[in-house]
Amino acid sequence: MGLFTRAVMTAADHPKVESLVTRGRLARPVVQRFVAGEDLEDAIQAIKDLNSRGVGGILDLLGEGVENPEGAIQARDDYLASVLRIEETGIDTTVTIKPSQLGVSFDKAGCIDHLRAIAAATRRIKVGIEIDMEQSRFVSDTIEVYRTLQPEFGDLRLAVQAYMRRTPADLQAMAELRPRVRLIKGAYEEPEAIALQKRSEITAQYAHLIEWLFDHGTDPGIATHDEALIEHARATAERAGATSGDYEIQMLYGIRRDLQTRLAREGFRVRVYVPFGSAWYPYLMRRIGERPANLRFFLRALAGR
Ligand SMILES: Cc1cc2nc3c(=O)[nH]c(=O)nc-3n(C[C@H](O)[C@H](O)[C@H](O)COP(=O)(O)OP(=O)(O)OC[C@H]3O[C@@H](n4cnc5c(N)ncnc54)[C@H](O)[C@@H]3O)c2cc1C
Structure with a gap:
């Protein structure tokens, strides 16, 4: 993690910064770039637009670090309502969920039950479901949640962070499941002892894990905007005799729209992560x-220029 990222993350934790950003309207243009909107209907519309460009969605209800059972139940119910809307609108999307939003930090069994209820709902309408990976303190529990539910929901996808030093061993331990993984670099600030910090090292580990997933995984999800890594996935797939339908390329809402559309036109299966909700900070x-x-861009917006 670079010094720049660390400085932004440290400032972001400051309540005054949070209130300046969330209360005022000045940050809105920046929020709108990365977040589909505050309401479910905003996300549905964003996914319809993606679908019209041949790109699928990955619906994410923003929210994390839930600290009480009511909050976790609310998140579960909001997800269940989203699944009903997906069914009604017939949009092409999967859904993705953060375990901390379902209360993994204080009630792992409850989190598993909530996720099971959502996975049963998505299975009923034949929509995929994914688990986000969060800060390092949640990694072991998140893998346990995945391992518990994977035998019941074979298409469950787990996000795995290339920057974590433990990741190659974690994947090796899951090899017998032929895991369905979303491979990401990793977005949280983590200490050097547990996460690679240098961009070159993270990229090398990501490239290595792409190869591992084509050998040992199922339907790899290559979640990056890094064109060199997407190219590496394409070459690895060719060597493994996989076609463009055997893996998925995933990107984030608001980032590299041009590349999303181009890859979809070239015949790749592309999905875009579409976050919505009021907890966007x-x-x-x-x-x-x-x-x-x-x-x-953000500071200029905040300064009203
Ligand atoms: C579908 C998806 C799901 C994700 N889920 C998780 C998750 O569950 N847990 C987790 O820790 N992380 C998650 N991430 C975030 C991920 O870990 C990275 O932080 C993020 O994708 C940036 O890394 P990169 O691989 O795109 O490569 P980078 O080297 O960071 O970026 C490559 C290029 O992408 C563009 N780009 C990347 N980020 C931005 C940005 N913020 N703004 C503008 N342009 C940008 C730039 O053109 C840049 O040159 C997810 C990412 C994706 C695509």
Whole structure:
């Protein structure tokens, strides 16, 4: 994790910064770039637009770090309502969920039950379901949640972070499941002892894990905007005798729209992660922390210029 990202994440934790950003309207243009909107209908519309370009959605109800059972139940019910709307509208999307939103930090069994209820609903309408990966303190529990539910829901996909030093061993331990993985670089600030920090090292580990997934996984989800890594996935797939239908390329709402459309036109299966909801602050800060150019744009917006 670079110094720049660390500085943004540290500032983002400050309550005054949070209130400046969330209360005022000045940050709205930046929020709108990365978040589909506050309401479910905004996300549905964004996914319809993606679908019209041949791109699928990955619906994400923003929210994380839920600290009480009521909050987790609310998140479950909101997801169940979203699944009904997906059914009614017939949009092409999967859904993705953060375990901390379903209360994994204080009640792992409850989190599993909530996720099971949502997975049963998505299975009924033949829609895929994915589990996001969050801060390092949640990794072991998240893998346990996945391992518990994977035998019941074979198409469950788990996000796995290339920057975590433990990831190759975690995947090896899951090899017998032929896991369905969304491979990401990793978006949270983590100490050097547990996560690779240098961009070159993270990229090398990502490339290695692409190869592992084509050998040992199912339907790899290559979630990156890094064109060199997408090219590496394409070459690895060819070597493995896989076709473009055997894996998926995933990107984030508001990032590299041109590349999303181009790959879809070339026949790749492309999905875009579409976050919506009012709890957008931490998500937005992670997107800003990834790119110095985003911070400049953001600060100009806050200054009203
Ligand atoms: C579908 C999807 C799901 C994800 N789920 C998770 C998750 O569950 N847990 C998790 O920790 N992380 C998740 N991430 C985030 C991921 O870990 C990275 O932080 C993020 O994708 C940026 O890394 P990159 O691979 O695109 O490569 P980078 O090297 O960071 O970026 C490559 C190029 O992409 C563009 N780009 C990347 N980020 C931005 C940005 N913020 N603003 C503008 N342009 C940008 C730029 O053109 C850049 O040159 C997800 C990412 C995707 C695509």
